[in-house]
Amino acid sequence: MRYSLTHLKELESESIFVMREVYAQFENPAILFSGGKDSIVLAHLAKKAFWPAKIPFPLVHIDTGHNFPETIKFRDDLVEELGVKLIVGSVQESIDKGRVREETGKNASRNALQTTTLLDTIEAGNFDACMGGARRDEEKARAKERFFSHRDDFGQWDPKNQRPELWNLFNGKKNMGENFRVFPISNWTEMDVWQYILHENIAIPSLYLAHEREVIWRNNSWLPVSKYIQLGPNETPEKKMIRFRTLGDITITGGVESEADTLAMIVDEVASARQTERGNRADDKRGETAMEDRKKQGYF
């Protein structure tokens, strides 16, 4: 069709537009990079937005210390390929400095502790805009998030008092000490992300593809066995073919049973999935508004 774009091209164009606005409107922006597929797509879009120049932002990784080893390797390779600066905020360091206290017990996780480390890292780096790969289709609190999301000087989100966002006119004005979170792929769905990865042939960590792994059945999903989780008395590790639909902390990221070991098979699997991708995330199961509560405090 003459003068019409496919949905992926239109989404790509919108995201590139948003990233260029960030570059133009802020002094010291950064990309929050988790090593997950959404932030990988974000880095890919940034590469396209500023080509033939290099990506003009550093990647900021909030490292819980409870990573999949593959994620760290992937991160370091990508940083080298893109030729960008990497800044790591360490949750372990926040614990050592007494900024946060580690959770204990069987379901202990460092997920909530990340917020403090994130806010400390933003302050130390003096970042006035942090771009993240959050999408509105992921979670109900995120359905109301803006592209340009204003944060007060405590890094907090006030969902009832958001700036209206019209047309393509983004308002990044702020007072001293305040900053923004910006979500360039707000309008993408999980399906769009996978189709785009397939179409653009973007490299992703092998964890997303089906592989055999030692897991236990906990909170309705297959949790990977690692040195960071305590096994309960009735929990016995089993070997299963699984893949991960999201990648977070190794202690909270559950896998799904799957045979999908190519990108095309993943696209087909996502198309027929009957559960949301965050259905396997223990961090969202801590109550009906768990995501909103964390976001208000300054979470991603």
Next chain:
Amino acid sequence: MNTNNTDSNSYLDMQLLRFTTAGSVDDGKSTLIGRLLYDSKSIFEDQIDAVQSSSEKRGLEHVDLSLLTDGLKDEREQGITIDVAYRYFATPKRKFIIADTPGHIQYTRNMVTGASTSNLALILVDVRHGVIEQTCRHSFIASLLQIPHLVVCINKMDLVDYSEEAYNKVVEQYKNFAAKLDVKDIRFVPISALHGDNVVNRSENTPWYGGETLMHTLETIHIGSDENHIDCRFPVQTVIRPHSDEYHDYRGYAGRVAGGVFKPGDDITVLPSGFTSKIKAIDSFDGALEEAFAPMSVTLTLEDDIDVGRGDMIVRPKNQPVATQDINVMLCWLNQEGPMAGGKYAIKHTSNEARCMIKEILYKVDINTLHRLESDKEIKGNDIARVQLRTTKPLFVDEYNTNRNTGSIILIDETTNETVAAGMIIL
């Protein structure tokens, strides 16, 4: 890899359609959205489970689908919708983005926001009540924001025994009212959101209806001409200078085409400087392009080394926007507090920015009746008014009716930095 699988390739033909819905609790909007999501298999089991258990916790007998969209704690506690919620679904033909806007609290602000990027508006009318104040309000805002297509769903047909007469009566009533609107394409569909008649599947209960189902309309309505492909407008967002050995002297102008079609070799003029040159190349990461049209994000390089920066606009010499400091707009006041007398605001227009003051309020509009209120000139939150602005420097504008990208502005309070108003330019 399974190369014969057409499913995983058909997405390369899909288009994106953005539409807005507006309505209050009982007109069936949540039910309709729920049905579109459910019938297109876009609601997941764990979401249904979560909504089911939340509904039970609230002592409800039915599954309240509004709990799917109302995600914030206050919304769930108070049973109200606070803000525009964006929902997504896809069929094999199209991907859809719904801007779901609440019908009561701050409706103007929310509806205007949701409508600003939409190709289409869904207007729900209860067949038993016909056109009511809220119907007029929604339709007027859709028309004001120049949403190209309106689909009027005449709902709850099951409650009038699918009567053709009842349907026709409402269609007539709506057509009479819509004569006052500026909308090119209006369609009507008799539906029952609750039972699914004519939503996704053609209903056996309405044999007298020869038109398309709602889903078929959404999937096939022509949206290719919704963008302006005639008047070339390229607002420069930023300048790309790699400073690398390979691209030592490279200067690219990055932006998103706001109108028209650009090609290499085209003569261009840069505003405001008036310098002229030719387009050398249209660059993208995927290679040089033969043309660029709205809404593509590209990088232009020019034959001559001239001074171009953010806020400038690249246009064709013989088709230029209007350069003016006196801008007449239909203004939607979005903030709770009205404008300060003689107040100055920051004004954003494409990638350009200036300061401005509200010079004159010409009249307010009653959004329920479309009447001009010539004597009431005090703007309050959620009011719509025709005003005259004076800017500190010329902006390069088009009429909103011919180009939504170059015909729209926002005003920002310079103390709080809040976006306080949105305006559609009238020349």
